[in-house]
């Protein structure tokens with residue numbers, strides 16, 4: 001047992017922990033808001049503060065997922081094979097590329113609009129309603145993609161026999 005191999009195990013635990021926080025939030029949102037409800041007038045009180053904290057927590061959990069995932073691939077020497085979908089790394093590669101699209105969707109589509117919904121950037125009520133529609137669709141896209149990522153990540157790690 002080396003320090004690096006222990007880090008690999010720790011990375012796996014943290015990876016799954018991060019996914020629980022990130023996707024747990026996402027799935028709770030599906031149950032709480034099955035249909036689109038436009039953003040309500042900005043509330044400067046405790047409700048908004050809780051939403052900001054919650055959003056920050058799952059946003060940073062996604063970075064934990066990314067960092068730990070990349071570490072495991074690098075440590076195992078399969079980063080390039082996975083990213084280039086080579087050989088049997090193609091299965092994990094599909095999972096990883098799906099995860100990367102989810103991260104990009106979260107940080108470059110959802111978050112810039114959510115900043116206006118949550119009031120980090122001042123916006124009129126009509127602008128906040130427009131942004132809340134985009135965050136809704138972006139979040140639902142990630143819910144769907146998470147099923148694909150989960151499937152290929154788990155079968156890529158433990159189920160390659162399914163593909164032979």
Ligand code: HEM
Pocket residue numbers: 012015016019023065066068069070072073095096098099100102103145146147149150153154156157158
């Ligand atoms: C963003 C980029 C991501 C990278 C680079 C990445 C990478 C990895 C790696 C290397 C493993 C270890 C596989 C093994 O133990 O051999 C793993 C496991 C796992 N990943 Fe990811 N991942 C990413 C995103 C995601 C996402 C978005 C999800 C879920 C929606 C996810 C869910 C999982 C799960 C559940 C496992 C455990 C598999 C198992 O041990 O059965 N990952 N990931």
